[in-house]
Each structure stands twice: as C-alpha cells, then as structure tokens.
Amino acid sequence: MSKLKVVHYINNFFAGIGGEEKADIPPREMEGFVGPGMALNNSLGDEAEIVATVVCGDSYYAENLEKAEADLLEMIKKYDADLFISGPAFNAGRYGVACGAIAKAVEEKLGIPSVTAMYEENPGVDMFKKDLYIITTGNSAADMRKAVKKLGEFALKLVKDEEIGTPEAEGYHVRGIRTNYFHEKRGAKRAVEMMLKKVNNLPYETEYEMPDFGNVTPMPAIMDLSDKKIALVTSGGVVPTDNPDRIESSSATKYGIYDISEYDSMPADKFTTIHGGYDRTYALQDINRVVPLDVMRDLEKEGVIGELADYYIATTGTGTSVGNARGFGEEYSKKLLADGVQAVIVTST
C-alpha cells in the first residue's frame, strides 16, 4: 500500500525564506517537506507523507487574495494529493487567515480533505471554523512540537474517514455546528435539574448559547466636522523612539499615550514602530504611513476638522488578546471623553 500524499502550506517565515521583509513573496512550491513540515511528516507516520510544500508571503496573500489562491491551487492540483494541511499558524493573524482561506479553497475546489491549526484568538478561527476543522494550538511557535503532533494525528483520522468526536475530545476549535445525540435523561428532567441549579445559585451549563451580541450599535453620523476634536489611535505599534512604556512587539499588555502637539508631521527621529507583525521598513521611512499626522494637521489648519487632539494613543495589534484590547479601549475611551474628543480614527496595519 503506497503512502497517502499530503501537500503542506506554510508562510515565508516558517519556510526559512525570511521574516517580515519577505512577507510579500508570491506563491512558490518546493518538493517534500520544509521547516516544520519535517516534524509534521513524522507525526503522519507510515501512512502518509508530505510530497510537496507550497509557500506564500503573509502580506502577499492578504493583499492578493484571489490571485494567491488561484496560483496556489494551480500548484497544488498536480500532486493529486489525498490530504492538505496548512499551518500551524499559532497567533499570527495574516498567516492564520491565509491558512484558513487556502485550506477552504483546496477542500471546496479540489475536493481534497483539508485541516489547519491555530490559536483560539487568531482571527482565522472565527472566519473559517465552520468551513474547516481547526486544531487548537498554543499562542506561539514554542508550541510547535505539540501542535504538529496533534495536527498530524487528526489529519490522518480525517483522511481515513474515521469518526470525529467532540471538540474537547479531538482538540479542535468549536465549529459552531449543532449536532444531535441521545442523552440518557429526557429533556424535561434536564430542564428541572437545570432550574434547581439556577434557582439555588449553583453553576449550570446551558445546552445552547445565545449567539454572540458582540456588535455595537453604530454611533450616529457627525454632520459637521469643522468644529470637532478628533483623536488618532493606532494598533501599528508607533511609539517614541525609546519606547518609554515598554510596549511589547507582540501580545501587548499595555498601550501608550504620546504627545504630538508640537509636530506637523511624525518625525522619524522622535518616533519609531515596535510592532513585530509587519515589515517596519516603510513605516520607519515615514511614520505618517501608519499615523497620518501630516494630513491631519493640514486638515486642521484648513478648518476641515476643528482640532486634532494633543496626543495619539498606541499599542501593538499583533497577538494582543481580545480581552486586553477590549480593556485598553475601555480605559482610554474614558480619557478621550474627558478630554472632549468627539471622534476617533483608528489605524491598523
């Protein structure tokens, strides 16, 4: 019996091609396994092997969704693979989205069972959990060994059409698919038991969670901006050169508030970016590319907006937990309100 054929997708970084400065490389293919593909190949055991690896830069994929997908599918098609695996992407947002997108495309357009893996807060999870099995991982490549083992073992189950159990048992993210089964107690009995727990203030577990009401009602439009005070907020990690608040390059636990009242443009010698998630070259050349101070100042002088706030607020978007980000937002919004800020422009890389 010949081994099942697997094609593996990874990004520029894991392929050893380069870091952020190579995030713009277009798709390419290589024979056999590359980088973490080796460990993944081992976890596939005797039954399957990685025959090829396809690679694409995270930025390239994000900025060329259709073309990247089309080119990659062309490459993948010819291997006549039995199975497709992308990632693990851990908490890298663009990588996770690319992994999900290409795995979904391979499954839908080439009919090849596909699976990927990433950390729970990776936006790729919410975007693709209903389309794909996404194995859970830790939030960084420190988890690589465990992650590829889990991923490989699960992938085998998938391709061999074995029965897949609950998310808890198998280690994949809850997909949001309602699945029937027969309980040992009838519903009415469970209802009374749940009622007794709830009424006695004991913990209970609902059998269906109400859908997430995460969306906020939009604020009404502002008719006239010419007398309004506007503030800039960025997740692009732009901070004063010495990073006085020690904001992290990734997984930020803090945000900073920085004075720009004396500048008409972001001075490259006073500010920098410490964001670890994108190629900083361009931003360093001209920080206005991330925090558009020059344009805002012009607009202020021309009277299009009333006033630009004296400061801007910054943190690092990559890897930062939703909980943390929510916390920052809640906290600095109070200051913004206290300072009479009437509108905010948030810029993200």
Added chain:
Amino acid sequence: MRLEVGKIFIEDIRFGESTHVEKGTLYVNEKELIDLFIEDDRIKSAKIELAKPGESIRITPVKDVLEPRVKVSGGGTNFPGVVGNKVKQVGEGRTHVLSGAAVVTVGKIVGFQEGIVDMTGIGADYTPFSKMLNICVVIEPEEGIESHAYEAAAREAGLVVTNFIGEAGRNIEPDEIEVFETKGIIEQAKMYPNLPRIGYVCMLQSQGLLHDTYVYGVDAKKIIPTLMNPTEFMDGAVISGNCVASCDKIPTYLHQNDPIIEELFEKHGKELNFMGVIITNENVFLADKERCSDGVAKLARLMDLDGVIITEEGYGNPDTDLMMNCKKVEQNGIKTVLVTDEFPGRDGKSESLADAVKEADALVSCGQGNIVITMPPMDKVIGTLEDIETMIGGYDGSLKEDGSIEAEIQIIISATSAFGCNKLTARMH
C-alpha cells in the same frame, strides 16, 4: 385541586366483539368506534387499524395522538368543552388511564405538516409513539372538502373515539394510583416554605391556519395568559387542534402526559414547590406577543415565583414569544429555563433559533430538526404514502422506489417536541 390518577396497564390491543378491557388487553370493536362519527357528512369513510411496537408498520399522515382516559369521579369528563362534552371544571377526583394505549388519527393530508410514526427501524427511535399500542382511526374525507372542515372532522372523530375507549377503564381496578395535588397559592407556598417556588409556563400553539390549540374548548388564539392547575391537563382540558411541523408537535397525548408537569411533581415537596401552570399563546400579531408576555411576567410575579420553566410549540416566530417571555420574567427577578428545539439547517451551521435575548442563559435543547435520515421501507402502511414529499421535512425524491424515506427528522411526529419528552438533544461541535 387533588387528582388521583389510576393507571391501568395495557399490554396488548386486539379487535373484539365489544370495546372493553380484560386482563391487561384492550379489545376494540371496529364498528362501535366508527359508528361514533361516521354520520359526520364531512367524512366519507373510515376504518380502524392496529399497530404495535416492533411491527413493520408506517403510520402516516398522522394528525393527532390521544390517550384514552375516563373521569371516574370529581366532576366533568375527559376533554371538557368539546365534542358535546359539557364544559365543567376538571382536575379533581379520580381519573383512570388506559396506559400504554393510544388513539392515532390518520388520513390524507390536511395541510402539509402532518407526519410519520414508524413502529420499528430508525424512525421509531425518534418518536415516543413507536412504543405505544396504537389504535389508528383512518379517515377518508368527503371529496372537495375544505381544509378547516376536514381538520375539525378528524379532530372531533379522534376525541369521541378516545373518550369512548376510555370508558372501558371506568370500572377496572387500576394497577397503580398516583396522587397529584396543588393547593391554593398561599397554602401551597406555606406548605414548603424553604423550597424554591417553581412555576411552569406552557406556551400553546395558536398561529391559526390549522395551527391551533383548545383550552376547555376555547381557541387559544383568544386567551390571555391565565393560571391552571397541573391536574387540569391530566383531564384533557388542553387539546391539540393543529398540524404544526410534525417533529415539533405537541399532540393531545403530550398535553395529557406533560413531561414538565411529571418531572416537576417528581421533585415536588422534596427539592421544589411546584406552584402551578401559567398558560399563554403564540399569536401572530406583535401586539398580542407584547400583551401576553407582559401577562406571563405579571402572573409569575403575582404568584411570587422563584423560577419558571418555559416550553414552546413550534418554531420561527414563536421563538420571539419565547424570548419575550424569558426576558420579561427575568427582568422581574424570576429565573427562567427554556426548553426548545433547534433548526440550524441540515449542516447545523446556522442559528438555531429565530430570535435570541441575552437573558436566555439556561436552555435545554430537544435536538435539531433539520438532520436528514433514511427510514427503511415498512411491510405495511396505515394511511397513505402519497403525501410524503409534500410534508415538511420531505422533498422531491424523499420517497424512494423501494419504499424507504429519506427526509429531515422534521417529518417524524414529536421527534424534537419542545416539552422535553425525548432524550434527543444537540451540542456544539
């Protein structure tokens, strides 16, 4: 109100010279039963057929399922206020039950929401009625009859036949007697002062267009929320008049054997104080929904309840009533548990309910009704298969050449009824 319910265990059903019970076997006489309603000129012809658990029989299209009972003492008759029965208060005294037997009304489809009961095979796993000894009243309506008239005729036939069969239990000594009692509100509360006061909010289907329920003979569309003793249900005060989606349907049988009432009485006096039932409806006008949900919350508060369990019949816009009831009761400081079924599409990926409120944090699921299964062919069909593909849950190509049926479980009677009578449930994958 205090009711003694005496169960006479029926182990077998057979045709006989007369309709009577003897040593655990219920004998029915076909002519006796048919004569009860055949004069109705809405009905062209009828016959009685028997179906037992495990037999290779498919019963379809099923309209209602009812349990033969008889009021031995305490005033009134089973099914008060309908088919000529006097409108008298029921729920007290003694009632006998022919337990294990059921009457099933069958016949060509009325609307499109009747369903299937398979007595064996995978379909049987999903319906509680595959475990009953079923006396099927198969009706053929007059040509060109209007659907409301047909529905009424079938409903009434089912009621009179069930009452007649129930009479057979009047003088039989029950095998088991259980006593159910609900005192006046203040006395009831004082009886178990340290136990949480729990009520049951029972939502009745009242959408019209053949989706109706009747309370003492009154169309539930016309009621505003009111209180009832649990024992009134046991005497047939609430009957089904509807052709709601089969999986979701609460047939008369389930109103008579309400599982929430059963489970609440199980724990009554031990872990909770079952205070009573609030009934409400599911009308199609927003004003009615607002009025009734306000009424439910008000009554729950008047009864000084600590918690309520809320059930519904149907899905879609009744989900809005469910959520309104939940929200308003919770906002009055009373805890809720909701019981409902789900319709997230065949792949299970869509929202399960048409509406949602954040207060609904304690929900029991009776399963999702959209999954597709294949039921094997049966040796015998009581009724007709010709309507399968137009029934909800069925579709073009559902009925296979060999007689097997591939359809959503929506097509199976009470497969996911949101009263919690079954063990089917759903979880997130």
Added chain:
Amino acid sequence: MVKEIERAGIPVVHIATVVPISLTVGANRIVPAIGIPYPLGNPNLEFKAEKKLRRGLVEKALKALQTEVDGQTVFE
C-alpha cells in the same frame, strides 16, 4: 478596541488593511487601507503623490464619520 471606543459613545472609523478581520471583530465604519506595512502610504509613489493618497484615505475616513450607517459598513 474600535468597539470599545464606540461603546463609550465616540464615533469611530477604522482604517485597516485586513478588512475581513475588522468585520469579524465588529467595527462599524471601515475604510480599507493600502497595505499592511503602510496602511496610509505607498512607497512606490513619489512623496507628493503619496501624501495625496494618504489625504484621500483620511478624507474618506472623515466622510465615513459623516455617514449614517445601520451596521457594519465598508467604505471602498
């Protein structure tokens, strides 16, 4: 973060490159940016043209703030 600002009662617009993420995390007014390493810029243009591009994006963002929206809206 965008949601928290809006929740606090301040109208907000998000200039972001990876629009799908912005949609998932729930921002209501979204303006697609140019590129990940340079959301409001383009190093391939010479300076004046680039500044004009940046201004165009900011003006679009300001326009978004002046537009009533029912829910999440991407201002292309």
